[in-house]
Amino acid sequence: MKGGNLGRYFTADFKVKVVERMLAGESVSRLSQEVQVRCQTLYRWRAAYQKEGLEGLARSRGRPPGPSRRNRPAAPPVGEERIRALERKVGQQALVIDFLQRACKRVKESRQRSKEAGGTASMERSRP
Numbered sequence: 461m462k463g464g465n466l467g468r469y470f471t472a473d474f475k476v477k478v479v480e481r482m483l484a485g486e487s488v489s490r491l492s493q494e495v496q497v498r499c500q501t502l503y504r505w506r507a508a509y510q511k512e513g514l515e516g517l518a519r520s521r522g523r524p525p526g527p528s529r530r531n532r533p534a535a536p537p538v539g540e541e542r543i544r545a546l547e548r549k550v551g552q553q554a555l556v557i558d559f560l561q562r563a564c565k566r567v568k569e570s571r572q573r574s575k576e577a578g579g580t581a582s583m584e585r586s587r588p
Contacts (some may be wrong), residue, residue, distance in 0.1 A: 470497070472518040477516070479509045540584060 478495055479582045482488060482502060506517030 475505050475517040476509065476514065479506050482506050498524060 478491065478497070479502075481491055483506070488499050488502055492502055505517060510516075
């Protein structure tokens with residue numbers, strides 16, 4: 461079935477009748493065409509009915525809470541996420557500091573070698 465169920469509202473009584481027909485063994489695709497409701501929606505109604513009974517079908521409009529939302533691990537508290545982000549930042553900064561310290565050490569060593577006898581000397585800055 462093309463299109464969708466946008467803007468349509470189905471009563472709990474209607475949903476129960478359709479689900480009972482599904483549970484009785486009627487073809488879901490044929491039932492979908494007859495009542496003009498997508499198969500995916502019919503399967504969702506059946507699952508809600510089997511899990512929660514009439515209450516599962518009596519929900520108000522909007523997206524029902526799906527299993528992916530309920531079974532998802534709880535998000536860490538904001539403070540913990542902030543701590544992890546800051547720890548990552550500290551680790552990155554430690555790498556940069558280590559790199560810069562090694563670079564400074566090499567520059568210092570190369571200057572010391574150039575001041576020795578026979579080394580290539582660099583010109584010192586002139587003072588104004």
